[in-house]
Amino acid sequence: MSRDAILAAVRAYQGDERPLPAIPAFESESHDALLARFKAALGQVGGRWVERTGGRDLAEIIRSHYPDAASIVSAVDEPPSSTLAIAADTAPAELVRVELAVLRGRLGVAENAAVWVDEAQLLHRALPFVAEHCVLLLDPGDLVTDMHAAYAALAGRRSGWGAFISGPSKTADIEQSLVIGAQGPRTLLVVLDEPGRSLRTRAG
């Protein structure tokens, strides 16, 4: 059997065990510094952000950024509500018609503007990728400094699938010219929630 033959060869050739290093903790930052760095990184990767201050209505924020979006799918417990019903068994032909996906991010990474989304927060795994535009709701209290801190914060969270999303879909495959909007979303908007809001939403 190939499996056993391969593993036997690996075992015969791999040599003596070499030590596995421990990963040190790198410097952490204040919350204000994290937020500033996250915003700067998001701009660098072609994404946009908006702060949800003074109890501003999410539906209104979305209307002002995407006035023409007709088919909206939201996995968030507040308006705007979905105009298309998406579930795990929705057909691909339906999914690719989604113009705007509204999703909740579990955490954000300051060094690279990556926002973690996983199955617990989605209606369908394809949603963040097939939608023409993507809105991610993020609690600024869920910002961490780097990828080490991100994986530490996600430890113990079991999910069948999850992804870090950093800005909209992009390509530079033609002469190194950056084009935003390759096969996935053309724009990505991060709505920075009022601190603590997501905790209340999750509890409720």
Add this chain to the structure above:
Amino acid sequence: MNPETHATAATSFLRDAERTGWHDQALWFVRQKRDLAAHAVPEWETLRDLASAIKRHTVSRLAQYLEEFERRAADNGVVAHWARDAAEHNAVVLGILRGRGVRRLVKSKSMLTEECRLNPFLERNGVEVVETDLGERIVQLAGEEPSHIVMPAIHRKKEEVAALFHRTLGTREDPDPVYLAEAARRHLRGLMASADAALTGVNFAVAETGAMVVCTNEGNADVGAHLAPVHIASMGLDKVIPRTEHLGVFLRLLARSATGQPVTAYTSHFVTPRPGAELHVVIVDNGRTAQLGRPDFRESLHCIRCGACLNTCPVYRRSGGHSYGVTVAGPIGAIVAPGLDLAAHASLPFASTLCGSCADVCPVKIDIPGQLYRWRQVAVAGGQVSWRKRLGMRLLGATLASVSRYERAGRLVRLLLRRAPGVIGHPALDPWSRSRELPPAPKESFREWYRRERGAR
């Protein structure tokens, strides 16, 4: 003896001097972006040391981590397959596709499947294969191979892409990258929405959880894999890493080294199959255990395929990926390919100045120049080097080993250059002088001058 060497293959690339300069600059631009990104991370060198040590450990306990990965993946409902070589990999993939009546397979970029020549094999067996990464789709439509592991169509100009899309997709001949990318978007999203199966590569396979991590900027791997009823992930057995926490180290290095981005737009973690869908992983050897068995060259298995060594290499930048004649070109390819077939790829370790820039940018600190040097010795010992080169090296070695012979040779060369210009450096005798002219010969050497002026010695 090898029919086509890197040097002869590069000749056709170098014929167009303007294009060579353009290619050189395009890649140098990426190298500069990498520098900016790397310098913005204060702990960059610590991360490289960690990545190197994690890989060294992983490779030394590879069997254990492969078994752990397989076990976790099975617990997650993933079907694991093993393949000793390219033929077995291709047969496994075809078997999965046949069992589900798949007619169209959409693929995200996978260097492993290029290495296995999967696409032509599937097409011969009646499966339509669609590459969904823009660069990969360009080279697929052009009937070419990728010339770079991260930027497959870096050798093509936008006017050529416009002509290609005009011919194959019916677009207008507009070289605007925005227009061309939009045309590809429409074309590819339609094909992905109606695919019967999706295939992706794997950037990292985590033993601790069975997760498979796939990094893209376009989002094509996710669109394809989340829409199709079957997802096959093909991975070389060198892709496994011990724990989730190690992803933090490698992901901080990968995109910064590859393109100068702080991270790819999408870093997708596939753990369980989507409800109602199938998820397979094919774990492939294809020469990797043989390389593991060569302590001198084992380190090449640490590679995370960022392409930084290609972008910085003065030889790669000025000779193009196709001159290497292998899936993985550039310095890393030149230390991997000889292990697969020394006779076919013996010229690749010589496609280097041994300047060491590749080792300086490598995020996992592979000693590429050291390995290139050692492969040269293997090639010479194995009789894989031309008699001219061997003779030249023997003469040069003998000359440089003796002060008196060195001085006599210097006098002879200076005399010939003055009295019979054209003998030394004749293009027919000396390939080095084909595109270079020697400077006028001085009357005496520095040593002669020094002796005369200072009377020393």
